[in-house]
Amino acid sequence: MLKQNVDITSYNKLRAYLKKQSVGYKAKKSKVFTNEQIREFMMNAPDDTYLMAKVVVIFGIYGACRREELCNIKLTDIEDLGSQLLVKIPCNKTNKPRSFIVNDTYLETYRKYAAVRPSNFHCNRFFFKYHNGKGFKQVVGVHTFASIPQIVANFLKLSDANLYTGHCFRRTSATILVDNGADLTVLKRHGGWKSSNVAEGYIEESLKNKMDVAERIVTSISGAHIQCKGASNVGVSTSTISKTNTESTSSINYEVESTLTGLSNLIGTCNNCTINVHINRQ
Secondary structure, three states: OOOOOOOHHHOHHHHHHHHHHOOOOOOOOOOOOOHHHHHHHHHHOOHHHHHHHHHHHHHHHHOOOOHHHHHHOEHHHEEEOOOOEEEEEOOOOOOOOEEEEEOOOOHHHHHHHHHOOOOOOOOOEOOEEEEOOEEEEEEOOHHHHHHHHHHHHHHOOOOOHHHOOOOHHHHHHHHHHHHOOOOHHHHHHHHOOOOHHHHHOOOOOOHHHHHHHHHHHHHHHOOOOEOOOOOOOEOOOOOOOOOOOOOOHHHHHHHHHHHHHHHHHHHOOOOOOOOOOOOOOO
16 A cells, blocks of 8 residues: 555455465564563672663563663653652653653662763763673663663573563563553553554463463352362351341341351451352341
């Protein structure tokens, strides 16, 4: 349509043929990091060598940033609020401004990197070259940002380190967010996606997510029992509260509250429980 002014939607047989040819095609996507891998890198990687990479990991995962967005972050886009950091991403692929917060967990890492910025470096871009504990008057290019996930993978001694591409941090951020209970609306707002299909494509099928689904299915099937941590199936007996003409409503309410309190003490720290309370009135 753009180059030849031909509307391909009118060629039904051609469209059907192209769809048939694409069956079984699986797009090649970047691998993602787990929570444990990120934590290990942030704790064990020496700052003299990996301080700039650590800040890139923080910004990339907290903000679901593309490599171009990391490259274009400026000093004026970052605001230190004392106990947290506010970072704005004004220019992006979809022209939809975003912002994200970095909490106090990794705030000192950011401040340590910002403190070694050369005083006579007048470029407004935030990320600068860092080597052997010193900052240099040289900005970090987009290709360097694309190689940092592979650097992190090599430090962690992960297999297929070359499969951790520049989109790794964006996919990792989306996967972690969904694995911790975020819905599609929160995910789209976090990453700035307009299409639900595109947003879902960034989510890696993690083992944790599959385990949560399996637990929900098992809980639904065995709804008559309550699964508790550190214990086998616990059966809950029912109590029948009858009402005579002489009993008052307050007495009935007290007995119901006592029964519910007993159930609460029995359940303890159970997860995914369904409690049915049946009150028979006579």
